[in-house]
Amino acid sequence: MKKTFKIYAVIFIVVMLILALLEVNKKETTSWRKNFDINEKSPFGLFVFSNEAKDLFKNNLRKIEKAPYEYYNQREKDPHNIIVIAKELDKESWKKILDQVSGGSDAMIIMSRVPKNVSDSIGFHSSDISFAEQNVLKLTDKKYQNDFIQLDKFPSGRGFSYIKPKVEVLGKTVEKDNTDQANFIKINFGKGTIYVHSEPLFLTNYYLLKPGNIKYAQDVFSYLPDRETLWFVENDTKVSRFFMRFVLSNPALKYAWWVFLGGLILFIFFNAKRKQRIVPVLEPLRNTSVDFVKSIGNLYLQEGDFHDMMAKKAQYFLNKIRIDLLIDTQNLDEEFAKKLHLKTGKTMEMIHEAIELIRKGQDPYANVMKEDLTRMNNLLDEILK
Structure with a gap:
């Protein structure tokens, strides 16, 4: 073995040791991004709710990974429940949902920002109602007065600034220094009903894992009748099909992957001109x-x-x-x-x-x-x- 190759080998080993020490001493960081992803276990993912949803809806829940426009174009549906949680929808999908509600379905929309053209047609305006760091979500029905959630991490502060007279307020945001603001409303639309909640954080992992908070979520969904429920979820097919997604999403595996590629390039570079020695024929060990x-x-x-x-x-x-x-x-x-x-x-x-x-x-x-x-x-x- 040449002296130059030994030097580079030592450098490569030292670099690997340094990277390993840096990774061992690295502190874990928590992502507080509001992703509302059903597969995410981060604080503001929906992993816990996704796993418990079947029991909550008595096995009548189906997760649909298609846009409402595509789904309803392929089939006719009897009256049912529709759930949309912090999901961006195109105009045609919103139109399909409203058509289904007009025909007798009920829709539960849980998102901070409903498109203005949709909210105007339903009968409300949404806006920022608060910039406080903490608030409490409560329901107006007396039978639910003991069930509430305290938001102590990044509440959206969204609510309804204008509501038409026939719209019923089912929930509100309560703050110490501000007046109560509506955050959960009910609108009769055609033969069906639309429920809109402006704070999807109450369904995330961080809040559902706190003792007692699950009761508030159960109360909110109790307004939906006991029948087939369709939950339109996110479906990022481009990312999920990438075979290196898991490796590159994990910092430790990502560093190991790049170190492996670097070592492989060095090995090929320094051994490209080496002559192949005669390889002796060895009988493979028997697998016993x-x-x-x-x-x-x-x-x-x-x-x-x-x-x-x-x-x-x-x-x-x-x-x-x-x-x-x-x-x-x-x-x-x-x-x-x-x-x-x-x-x-x-x-x-x-x-x-x-x-x-x-x-x-x-x-x-x-x-x-x-x-x-x-x-x-x-x-x-x-x-x-």
Whole structure:
């Protein structure tokens, strides 16, 4: 090896060590950008609400990743609920939503800035009503008077400065030094109803994870009737199709990627003129993993210890449920069965049978047969598909 190559190799190693030390000592920063993204776990993303929305709407919720204009052009819909949360829509999509409401649907619009041409046609004007750093969101209905949310991080301060006489005020922004301002209104439009809330922050991760705040969100959506609900969500297909999106979005992986590319370029540059040595022919090492697994399986079959195999299969299954589906497996009760049913789509009969077999495998005094092991293995594998 030439002396020059050794020098560059040492420089490369030193640079890598410096970058590693800088990354280890780097402080994590929190992004407070109001992205309202259903996949974002940052404070102002909608990850928590997206995961809990199905239970909130009793499994009648569907997330639509198309624009309303495109979606309604492809099909006719009976009266239903429509939800739009901090999503920018084109004029044709707004027109489609208003047409659906006129025909008997109900729309819940939760966004700080509704386009002026839309708000004018509905019957209100929105504007900045406050620049305070904190305020409280309350509902006007007496049965909800104990449910409220205190906004202590970057409230939008948006509300309704003008409301037509027939528009009903359902919620307001309360501040210490200002008069109360409307932030949640109801408008009868044709055969349907439009609800407009000017502060989408109450649905973000930061506020929903605070104790008691979920009740306010439940109260707001309780105005919608119990029927099919369509939630039009953001869909950035250009970004999602880029295979390096995850690597470049993570600072540590991004630095590692650039260091790898730099090292690869240096390696190619300094070894471009090297002559290829004769490569000796070596027999590849035999992979004995499969043989080992077969030997262990045969050993269990010879011993006939079906109970131990059921216990291990149950332990593996519950661990997969905790990690992949984020379901607590401490109590295998009806609540556990319901959550597993919602997240896997399997029938309740199949899940109840699987739970009984798991309990049997965990019971050290249970009488276990080979048929029990076979049935349990088939059931658990089917649920995890």
